[in-house]
Each structure stands twice: as structure tokens, then as C-alpha cells.
Amino acid sequence: MSGGRLRRSGRALRALAGGALSVAATFLGLLAVTFFIGRVMPVDPVLAIVGDRAPEHVVERVREELGLNQPLPVQFVRYVRQALRGDFGTSVLTANPVLEDLRRVVPATVELATCGILIGIGLGVPLGVAAAVWQGRWIDQAARLVGLIGYSVPIFWLGLMALLVFYARLGWVGGPGRIDVAYEYTVPTLSGLLLLDAAWAGEWEAFGNALSHLVLPAALLGLFSLASISRMTRSLLIAELSQEYVLAARAKGLSTARIVWRHALRNAAVPLLTVIALSYGGLLEGSVLTETVFAWPGLGLYLTNSLQNADMNAVLGATLVVGTVFVGLNLLSDAAYRWLDPRTRAGA
Amino acid sequence: MSGDAIHGRGPLPRWRAWLESARPASRRQAAAGRAWAAWQAFARQPAALAGLAIVAALLGVALLAPWIAPYSPIDGDLGTTRLLPPSAAHWLGTDDQGRDILSRLLHGSRITLQVVLLVALLAAPIGLLVGTVAGWAGGWVDTLLMRVTDLFLAFPRLVLALAFVAALGPGITNAVLAIAITSWPPYARIARAETLTLRGADFLAAVRLAGASPARLVLRHVMPLCLPSVIVRVTLDMAGIILTAAGLGFLGLGAQPPMPEWGAMVANGRQYVLDQWWVAAAPGAAICLVSLGFNLLGDGLRDALDPKQAGPGGGR
Amino acid sequence: MSPDGTPAAPSGPGPGAGPGAAPLLEVEDLRVAYPARGGGWHEVVRGVGFTLGRERLGLVGESGSGKSQTGRALMGLNGPGARVSAARLRFDGIDLLSCPPRQRRALRGARIAMVLQDPKVALNPVMRVGDQVAEGLRAHRRLAGAALRARVLDALASVGLEDPARVARLYPHEVSGGMGQRVMIAMMLAAEPDLLIADEPTSALDVAVQQQVLAVLDRCVAERGMGLVFVSHDLRLVASFCDRVLVMYAGRVVESIDAGRLHEAVHPYTRGLLACLPRLDRPQRPLPVLQREDAWAR
Amino acid sequence: MGALSAVGGPPPVPGATGLAVTGLRVAFGDHVAVDDLSFTLPPGGSLGLVGGSGSGKSSVLRAVCGLVRAQAGQVALTGGGAGAAPGSAAFRRRVQMVFQDPYGSLHPRQTVDRQLAEPLAIHRLDRGAAREARIERALAEVGLDPGLRFRYPHQLSGGQRQRVAIARALILEPNLLLLDEPTSALDASVQAEVLNLLDALRQRRGLAFVMVSHDLAVVAHLCEDLVVMARGRVVDRLGAAALAAGGAACAETRALQEAAAGFRRPAPPVPAPPPAMPA
């Protein structure tokens, strides 16, 4: 018994080590790709620092300071060494250490994407389940329609239209930005997640205001994740519902609800989780455009700005964060896989 | 296996009988019959047909654009025809350079089609090859290829495309390249997964026993089997590709002016979205319609090509 | 028309019927049809009829002859889109076709149960075996807590599983095929049904294990006086295990015969099936093969 | 016993091939599927491998034809094919295999024609009309209607598929056929047809067989010698005649024997009539 457990934990350890190794490899790849992009980009990074009107000698001096006159391999080694030390340098654009910037912008995006995915899950899973159970009925068609909208409509366009209708015309929601300026200094920053911080501080008015700003972009992102989640839920569930064990459960006389939610969905949950994890990553990505439309001071906006201004330190930092989140989500969904599916739990 | 007790069918015309013959007499007839069966499975779905119609219409419009467009797509008159609302003369109105939006849309279909086709032709084979080779070879080849795939997957697609376009310089060709570079990994994943399930299949063992080389096995036997799911995925991705291209255009990194690229048109129209809504709405609707078409088509293809429905022998 | 007319018309209790005078199950002119591709219907069960007492009834026939569909029609579990009709389909006096779905579901698992072919796929892979057994009990017998657990362990023990407490904690992939099939039987028998439909319960199992599982089934029938419909394509097995055998061909019952009198079978299909099996004790080559006649299917 | 010399019946056809396997060991990870297994098949002979599920029967066949790698042991052809190294093209042409599941052993997207042509294409045999003729001959040999030639597998019945699989194995004109439960997925009536076909082929071509099954009756019908396996090892060897006489010494063999006879009720609550089969 204990020997088995020992062996099992040994196997888990090996899997973990393998995971860590692959994450490390992925990171090195990320670094290489960002470096490569930074170097081939036809933008002079010095320009970003000194501006267009600086005299030539200033330009030259800064170029030397940045080590840009050294051979590429030397630059790469320096770059990797710094990145490994957790030193992403200072952003040219914000004049702050990149790490500090990230600490500010990442929570904003996380808040947005998390609310989006919660909406996506909360509506998408039941919708997908309904569509699978009542296959071919109106609810199935409706789910399909929602999915198609989510897949076919450009988010930036829908965002603008939604802003126009719900903010400008109807005035139901707050406008662009995370919070009204009036509340700018009322909420102390703890987690960076405005809703949590406001609730923690008991600033309910600010909470309400932040919520009113969040609702629209989150709902929009939610719609897009809803599309893929409901569609995947449907097809996974349909596949599960045709399995023999469902027949066995029906033969036991269980109710449809129990069969669907306890048996079939539980099995579908395993791949579904991967879908959700991926679509969460997708939301982080979708936020690039959403944040532009909603003037949301998050990672997406930060990344586009830095890219366009050749702020390579910031680009590296932000890309690494996004990459890490993707890798982390992958690991997490792997772990969930192991946790949800007893067959993989033993490693057999 | 075909139903013996099927009721309610009249006599078939000769060509249908030929196509539906259970005993095809030649390779050609067998292939045609197979295609016909797939078509029938496909044609049973009205939504899929609608999708096909949209895509076919896109194709037709792209072919005929110069003949059916009422005006030039690139010349307008800043002085007199700027930002006119839809009217009899300009069905969809005019844009900020005084150009007829309908004409631009019609010509833009060529770009959209070109983007979609190029990406599909670039990304799908890469993904297919990488995935099948990784899945079949296993071992370190698999590990290496999948690491690279994961690396590309670890970047959000739009961001990576952005970075590549930033690196290569904007323009439609580079946008296509960037999108292709970023869209093959999912295909590789799918192809690999499929290959893994096929790896132990007896029919492949039989071919191996006959002495087939690994290259032959992968190219002639494994790949054709992965192809349907990749095709389905590509079709479903078309919408995403169009949207990504539009997103790049929207951020000013896609097609360059005055090319009537739909995404760039939306981006341009965004300035006027509050008052001259048609400038952005028309290309936006075109994008929606075409991605809708590809989505419906992809759904239909999936249902038609689904191995589970390929033949009743599959599941016992 | 099959040569001997509609076999086994509902005429009193079948041979080997148990103590109850009224038959447990009466089936007359049962038909199952699925929508055909080109429109219309495709009948896969075409006018099956029989009565069942508290006995072991074997259902044999080649693949696709409609055995499983017949069994499932009794459970009310045919595939989506199926059209099921019958002149009579009564279980213990209850008309199964006209009773409300709620009552039908209450019957399922509680009074009519079913064992499936392959325990590997018929047990929910993410649920502990014990929980799966408990589920039916909780639904039908309103048990909970310690009482429920005791019943689960009892049920597992009754199918000959050693250390039921340990088995209850396992996941399906952690039990062997034979154990899995026993778990499934325990799961279906826990609620003590009056009728058990076993759809090829042993054909996915190892030859040696097959014997053990059959013994378990056999004991349950003998001890509890339950009716059993045993679906199989293995004529030799059915003949040795059941009291009575229905032979199906193309959705019809072509012959109904006592297992002991199988050698007296008159239908050429049945006779052909028996003859074409290779035998250890009497080598024969070439083996006789079945010459199908269209008339059988009509 | 383990000798490499060909023992057994006289080769009915000159050039007939036999097989000698010594000390074979196959492992998947930590799991040893086949351990120190030896047997010989005289040229033109037939050998049955029987055993319960998971006893390693399929693994033996797969190791013999090189589909899985053996950790230890030798596989050698004897008789006509002696000298062809496992894995070589010559070996492949002499040794072919038929798989258990006719549903899984045919490529689902290729016509019968294409599947039969594939081995010919690989070995660059017979172009054009000669190839056509050869395919037609192969179909005829396994008793398949030429009208089925351009069908896809899903348009065929199980028995027909298994015939196609046999035709594919035969098209390279091998001398040794490895059969992995070729009839266990088939109905009894179809099984008889396939067994008859295999029997006829053997007579006609002087093929040597190694056949795997868990059904003693089926193996005994086709093979002269039997090897009983359990847990990856040989536990019993006996001739078909000895088996028919009944009363095997080995427990595993006896269990198989009983299973072949149907169900035997242990205690007599209901007097079960012995399975009486009509003549």
C-alpha cells in the first residue's frame, strides 16, 4: 500500500519535474522570440527613448548605453541574464520599472477577463447542456445562433455599438475606463482588483461605480467565451450522452437531470476544463481589442502601446506574462485533468 | 449493411443510380459515389447549405467584382461625394474619401478570399505535417515538435501576429504570413491527437507489415485520415482568420490604403461610427456575413465528414 | 411467414414458469423502427411476441438480428428517434406503453433492470463503484447514510466480491473485467428487480471469467425467483444456461424452443447455426455453412 | 523442444516455410507481456496459440512479425524462407498477418481495390494489367464477388471484411500466415465460412499457420499442434488429437476446455440437460 503510494508520488514528482522542464524550455523560447522580434523590428528603439527631435549625439550616446552597438549574441545573453534575474528593466513609455507597470495593468485585465469567463461559464455551460439535451429543438438553435454571433462578429465593432447603445443612449452602464475619476483615490490598492479592493474597504459606492464600468466589457468578453464554451459543452455532452454508462444509468431509473449533470457532465468536465482554460487565455488576448475600445488600462492596451512604440522591455515583460499565463493555464488544466479523471490520477 | 427494409423511395434517375450504386465498377465511380454520399449528408442540413451559398457568393463576387461594381473602388471625390448616406446612387453610401462603399466591398471580397485561401494553404499543410510526424514518430521528435507548437500556442495569436507584422512591416502579404505562422499550431495538435489514436490501428499495422516506409505511411495513410478534421477546423477557423486580418487592419497593420480591405474599412469607419454609421457598418456586416458563412459551412462539413457518420460500421 | 407461424403466442404461462400463475411479462407483436435515410421507417424488430415467467429466457441470433433492440424495448431505452409499438407489452399487469413516463422510470432499475455487455464502458469512469451502486438504491429505495452503505456492501458481497468495502472505493478502471461485470450485476440487482435483462453480459469477458459471472447470475435467478432475459449470440452458451430459447432472424423470432430440446429444432436457421460450430469432440471439415433463404426474413 | 530443427509433419509443398522462436521476451514498460517463450512451427505446419485474455498471445504474433520490438529472443524462418532476416523485405513477403477485428484492420477511407494494390505498390510488383489481374485473382481466391472491389469497408459485412483482410495478406503470396483471432468478432455462421476458407487456402497453397484464439474448438479445428499460454508463458503443449480425447493435465487447458463446452451449472438446483447437439 505505502509502497504504491511512494511509487505514485515518485511518478508525480517526475511528472512535475518534466512539467517544470518543459515550462523552462517554453520560457527560453519565449525569450528568444521576443528578442528576435525586438531586433528585426524596423524601429529604432533609441527613438522611443529620446524622441524624434533629439540631436544626433544624444541618439548615439543612448544607443551605446543600451548596448545596442554590441554583437547580437552578446545582446541576447545579456537580455536572458537580466530576464532570469526578474529584471525586465524600465519601460521607456511609462518611465517605470516594467515589473511595477505589470503589477498595475495585469490585475485590471485579470479582473475583466475573469468576470468575462464567469459570465461565459455561467451562461455557456447551461446553454450548452440545454442544447445537448434538447438537440434540434429551439433552444439548440438559439444556442447555435449565440455561438455563431460570438464567432462571427468583430469584437471591436460590437464593443463600440454596445457602448453607443448602453452607455450613450440608455445610460445603463458606466462608460469607458475602470472607474469614475471621482472615486479615483477612494479605494486603496491591495490586490489591484478594483471590485475586491472596494468591497474590502467597504466603499460600496465606488464598488457600484466600478461594477457599472465593468459590466459592459465583461459581458462582451463573456459573449465571446460563451460562444465557444456553449458549443464545446454541447458537443462534448452529446458524445458523453451516447456512451454506454449513460444507458446503464438510465437503466437504473435515474432522472434525466441527474444523468446529465452528475454523470455525463462530470465526464465532459475533463475536456471542458481545457476548453475553458484555453478560452480564458483567449480572453486575455481578446482584451487587446476590447481594452482599446473601452479605454481599459490593462495588459492588452499596455502591450499594444509598447509594441507600437518599440518599448522592448515592456513588450518582453508583457509577453512573458501572457505566455506564463498560457503555460500556467495549461499546467492547471493538466492538473485538473488529473484531479477530475481518476484514470489519469494513478498515472496508469 | 445498407437498409434492406427501406420504404418510401421512388425509382432513381440513371445518374443517381450510378452514384449510389452499392457496387461501383471503377475507381472513379467509387470516388464519385463517396463524394456524392458526403454531399448528401451535407446537403441534408439547411444551415450548411446556407453557409455554402454565402461562401459561393463570396467566390462569385470576387471573380466578378470589376464587372458588377458600379464605381471605382479607389477613386472618389473628396469635394462632392464624401460621406454620403445610402441612396439610390450609392446603395451603401460613400466613405470619407468619397468612394462608393458597395464597390469597395465588392472588390474587398478578393482580398478577403485571398487572405483566407493563403492562410489555409500555408497553415493547414504545416500543421498537418508537424502533427502527423510528431504523433507517428513519438519520442524526442514528438517532444521537440510539440515544444515548438506549445511555444507558438503560448503566445496569444493576435499578439504574435502583431509582433510579426511589426517585425516584417505592415501589408497584406505580411499579415497573411503572420496569421499563417500563428494559426498552424492548433492544426498540429489536432493532427497529432488523431494520429495518436490511429497509431495502434490494425490497418496501419497491416500496411507496415506490407513493408511501407514511414514516409509512405504518414503521407498516404495517416494524413488522409487526419485531413477531414483539419479541414473542418480550418473552415471553422476561417471566420477567425478573417477577424484577425480585420483586427490587424483595424490596428493599421494589415492591408494598406487604398486597398479596400474590410477590416481596414471598419477601422476607417470607426471615426464616423457615431454619425455616419454606414461607413463602418457595411464592411462590418460583410465580415459578419462571410464569417457566418464559413462557420455554417464548417459545422456542416464537420457533421458530414464526422468519422462517426462515415459509415454505420464504425460503432458497434 | 415463418414456417411454424408466429411462435409462442401468449397462451398461458410458458414452460418452466415459476410459482406465480400470471406471467411476469407479456409481449405481443413488438415492433421497433428507426427513421430511414431516405425517409420512411426502417423496422429492426418486426412483430416479436413471447411471454415470460420467472424463468431464464435466452434470446439468440446473429449480429443485427434485433436482440438488443428487443431487450431495450422492454426497458424503454431504445435509441433516440425510435418508434416502439406493440399489440401488448405488459409487465406484471402494467401496460408499459401507455403508462406515464414517470411510472416507467420508477419501474426501471426498481423492478426491471438491465446488465450491459461491457463493464469497461458501462460503468461511469469518474465515479466510485460503490457510489454507482448506491445511486439506484437512493433513487428507488430512499435509503441514505449507514443503511445505504450497508446495502451497497451487501449487494457487492452477494455477487461474490471479496472485501466489498475495498471494492466500493475503487474506480471502474481499477477493477478487472470480471469484477466489473459483477459490480454491474450488483448495481442492477441491489434494488431487487423482478425482471433482469442481460444483454450479452459475458461476451466481453475472458473465457474463464465468463463462467464465474454466469454462475453469479444463475444463483441470483435461482435464489430470488427473478425472470431473466438473456441476450447472446452464442447458441451453445444459451442452450446450456437458459430454460427456453428464442431464435431471432432479421427482427423476427423464427423459433422458440426449450433448451433441452434444441436438437429437435425445426427451423433451418436454428439447425444451421448449431451445425456450423466447430466441435472438439467431432471434427468435421469443411464445416457446414448457413445457406440463407430470403423466406426467413419475410 | 527448443531445438531449431524442424520437427513435425512432412512439408506438403516444396519451399514451405516454418518458424522457430526461442526465448522471446516482450515488455511494455514495466509490464512483461511475454517471457522466455519458445516454440517451433515445422514448414507448412500449423500451430495454435491459446490462452485467456491478456496472456500475451497477440504480443507473440506482433513480435514475430516485428510490429513490436522483442526485448530478447530470436525469431527465424525455417524451411523455404530460411535466412530472411526479420524486418527485411524478403521476410515481409513471406510472413503476413490477419488481425482480429475486421472493423479495425481495413483503412476506412480506401476502397478494397486500393488496399489490395498497396502492398503491390510498395514492393513494386506487377504494373498495369498484371496488377489488375492479380487483384482480381486475390478476390476470387477468398471467394469475394468482384463487384465488391470498389466498395469501401463500411459497405461490407464483417465476414466480407475479414475476407478482404485475408486477401490483402495473401496478395504478396506469403508462406507463413499469422492469424490473430481471425473469427472472434464474427457470427458463428460467418466464422464457419472463414474457417473453411482458411482451411482451403492451406490445402491449396501449403501455407504455414500460426493461429491465436481463446476458443479451443476453433484452434483445434485448424491446427495440429497447440500451445497454451498464461501470463506470458507457455503452460502446456499438446496435439489437437490429444485435446479432442479430453482430460488435459494442465489447469489452464482444462478451464478452456470447459468454457468451450458452454455453461455448467455447479450444484443441481435445476437439472440442466447436457448440451446435446444434433448431428
Next chain:
Amino acid sequence: ATPKDTLVIAAAFDDILSLDPAESFEISAGELMGNGYERLVRLDARDPTKLLPDLARAWTVSPDGRRYVFELKPGLRFASGNPLGAEDVAFSLQRAVLLDKAPAFILTQFGFTKAQVRERIRATGPGRVELETDRAYAPSYVLNGLSANVAAVVDRQLLLSKERDGDLGAGWLKTAYAGSGPWRIREWRANELVVLERNEAYHGTPARLKRVIYRHVKESATQRLLLDKGDVDVARNLSPQDLDALTGHKDIRTTATPKGTLYYFSLNQKHPTLARPEVREAFKWLVDYEAIGRTLIRNIGVVHQNFLPRGLLGASTDNPYRLDVAKARALLAKAGVADGFKVTMDVRSVQPVQAIAESLQQTARRAGIEIEILPGDGKQTLTKYRARQHDIYIGQWGADYWDPHTNADTFVRNPDNADDARAKPLAWRNAWDIPALTRQADAAVLERDPSKRAAMYRELQAEFRRSSPFVMLFQQTEVAALRANVDGLQLGATMDSTYFAGVGKR
């Protein structure tokens, strides 16, 4: 809605790179510098050709024109509470020269170098600062230079306390504040917001409002929505069509001021075809100035064909060119390219530049010239432009300080046209080799009589209009739309002369 005591401004300020006056050189930052810092003299917001005293009470120029003495106002304090004296002023100017960041040339062009700046700029007594230039420049030129942000006065004590590795506090000041103006810069969150708070220690009239908050909003449409809903009080980057749509809105009015920023496109003289004089001129006849003025830059700019923006000394308002395809064709024929030719044009993907480029593309095609537009973001096109690798570049140029030399220096001076030249003005970027014009421009800087000086610039402009490879398009007008309850907001002509101290809300 916005709080009563706070002015909320929607603006795009993603260009800010630093809050250090010695380093910051961006338009948005300039406005912050103007409100947060003081300098010796300051431009009159109403008439930028005039100078007003700021920290200096009075100043004198020595007869040889090289020594400037400034007298400070008494009792000055920084927002930190530290007293502000002559030492601080000298320190600030020295610091700018020593740090030698992008805008430092505004001071070093008067002959200050790192080596001697501590002698040439000195505190000569309590409240007395003395500067010594290397030549006798036009006093307006020097004083205008001293009104630039780079000459703003910073808190010496505070900065020295934050100094690291002898950086004179530059690392710290990038994101902080050390000034004495009516507003303290409380916080700058890049691409998000900037918060100004009333400086209670300010020596002049205190600001009327307590706070000014800039919110970064890039989209014009979004700015308009926010303004319309009253979630901001001022919108700064509205597009022509959004401005148009707001006229007649009962709660919103607009205010406008011409800016020192010019839009132009230029022809690289390394391109053999573009180098022909007739081709250069032909391009000037191929722009539909009138239609562009009426549509694309309506409200936000006026057609202007000279290198000095209106409002600068000597600026010309002659606009001789208009769209004349026939004339252009004739000129092209004369140049031997009657059949037209193909060129590329690097265009930033921003409005109205992109739209103007597209319009030019259409009109040029009518004369047979095929222009291929190469879009890119700002940094990308600039990189190419600075390396002289473009064919045609379309862009803008803003005055660095309020003196004609700022633009003359770049448009009509090219002391060395070699690839490795030390100075690389716009004329160099387009490889326009102009020794004669360079000499003329150098002379104009030294002319001390303003009216003679103005005449010299007018001459330069006439020649420039005729022969330069620059096609000047328009001068930007800055427009702000504001809620009707905001009063006292006056946009300044330069980037640092929009003041908020006098702004109030009803």
C-alpha cells in the same frame, strides 16, 4: 458626472516619456510642464510674440549682446516648501546642459557646454542670475529659448536629496515633481491618467479649482461620448466630424487656437526623379488643398504653405498653390516624366495624415504618378525617414520654442549633407543640399533688429515655397470641446501655454 472642484480632461497623452523638464520634450508633457513649473520668462498666452516675466522680475541685456542678467521676484517658494532662489535657477539651467537630454540643444545652441556651463550660468547674488552666450544672438531668440520647458526651474535641495550616482536627481524626477508652479503634479500613470493638484504654496494667484485630472482616451468617438455624458469636462482630441457633430449641442462649446505644428510631405532628393525641380513643383500643384481644408482638416487646421507657422516672427501667409493637374502634367513633361512614375510614401496610420495621403494618392494618379502607401506606426516610419530611406514621407513638425529659428534651423539649414553628418535636420533627411540658404538662416539668427529679422525670414520662406522638396499642407489648429459650465479655459499657441489656474466651473 464630474466633481465640482475638479476639471476632468479626456486626452490622448500616450506620448509622455518623462516629467523631468530637462528631458521631457513631448507635446502632452509640455502642457504639464507649463502648469507645474515656472521659468525666468514666459510667453504671453494671448500673444506669443510677447514675453512676460515669470520668476524674473526684470532682465537686462548687455550692450555687446552676450550677457543677460535676471532679477528674481522676492519670497518665492517651491511646492515642497523649500525657498526658491538664484542658486536654484542657475542649478536648473546648468542641470539641463549637463544632463544633455533631447531638449538640451535649446540651451546649448547659445554656446553653453558641459565644460563651461557652471561659469557661463551663475547666481551672482541673492535673486540675481547671470548668463553669458558665446555670440551676440538676437535677444528675442535667446529669451524665447529661455521660455522653453527645458529652462524650467527645479527644486535643487529636493533633487539633490534624491540624487543617485551623480544623476542630479534625473532618475527620480522622471516620474515625480519638483516645481513651483500653480499646480503640483501628483501622479502620472502612463496611458491612464495624470493628476494635478493646486499648489497652495504658489506665489501668484492660486488656482480656482482643486484638481485637474487628465484621462487617457485615445478614440475621438469615445472622448465625444464621455463629454456628451458629462463624464469629462473637456475633450482635447476630437476629430473634425465629431467636432462638427457637437456644434449646436446646448451643453457643449468649443474653443480653438492655431498651434505651431505644421503638416507636410517631403520628397527625398536622393531619388533621382524626385530631385528634378519640375517634379518637386509638380507635387505642389497636385494637392487638393481646398477640399482637404474643407473636409479632412476642417476645424482642426488651416491650409498653410510656409515653413513658419502663423504667429511666429516673420511668418508668411502666402498660399500660392492649388490643385492644378494640367499644370502639374506640363511640369512633369518638362522634367521628362510625362508618362508618370511610381514612388512609395511612408505614412503613419493616424488621422488625418492617412486620409490626406489617400487623397494625394488619388490626385497624383491623375497626373500619372502612382503612389504606393506604406503604412506604419510612428516610430517605424520615422526610423526610415531618419535614415533617408524613404521616397516620400508625410509627417508633421512642431516648433520647439517660440522663435522662427526653431523651424528655419530644420527646414532651411543643412550645414553638411554627408551621410554621417553631425546635425541631421529635416533638410538633411531629404538630402536637400542648400549651402546658400543655410548661410542666410545663420545670418537671420544674429540679426538683432526684429523687423529686419522678420524680412529675412520672409525671404527664406519665399525661396522655400518655390524650390524646396517640402510640400507644406496645413497648420494645426488645436480645438477643445468643453462643457458649458467650464469657464476660463484658453488654449495656448505653444505646447506649454495652456494654463488651468484661471479655469473654474459653475
